[in-house]
């Protein structure tokens with residue numbers, strides 16, 4: 306049985322969506338990353354930086370969201386959401402999936418936190434280059450890997466949805482809005498979002514946050 310280490314409304318929510326897309330049986334272990342002192346120290350034995358997501362499958366632990374997404378797509382190929390080796394879409398699929406976590410995620414964080422740098426300072430390059438690249442790609446083709454929905458869209462769609470609509474770290478460009486609307490209009494996304502919101506409602510940090518807004 307697949308074990309999924311998760312914290313609601315976090316980067317592991319993309320893996321939650323992915324698991325719903327794949328329709329695999331799993332057991333969820335909630336990790337309290339928002340309590341006093343962060344995730345419990347014992348969790349470091351699973352994820353060395355105490356971050357979610359992580360998975361355990363057939364006795365092996367996989368960490369880092371991009372690796373988890375690639376692993377799950379290859380381990381559960383039935384849905385065809387991971388272009389296999391030899392498939393012409395695999396190059397763009399892997400490139401965009403890893404681009405999200407290696408470039409998009411850190412460049413957005415740097416931008417939101419006011420980090421000023423030149424491209425060579427960090428491996429993820431410039432925020433403006435990222436925005437231009439995404440706008441170009443998503444104006445040309447409907448999905449991250451081209452003409453079909455793949456697991457790269459779960460990762461990129463999840464990240465863009467959050468950063469554009471919640472974090473406000475990505476401009477509301479028509480190509481971005483259309484893309485996010487397209488990829489989140491899937492039953493698996495809606496199922497995972499509903500379950501994740503129910504889990505988030507039980508997290509004291511979110512309860513306090515919402516109470517303070519009332």
Ligand SMILES: N[C@@H](CCC(=O)N[C@@H](CS)C(=O)NCC(=O)O)C(=O)O
Nearest residue numbers: 315316338343355356357358369370
């Ligand atoms: N590089 C990690 C990043 C994951 C990550 O940043 N997770 C955050 C949640 S959004 C976390 O677990 N934070 C808890 C902490 O840092 O203590 C991955 O891609 O899996």
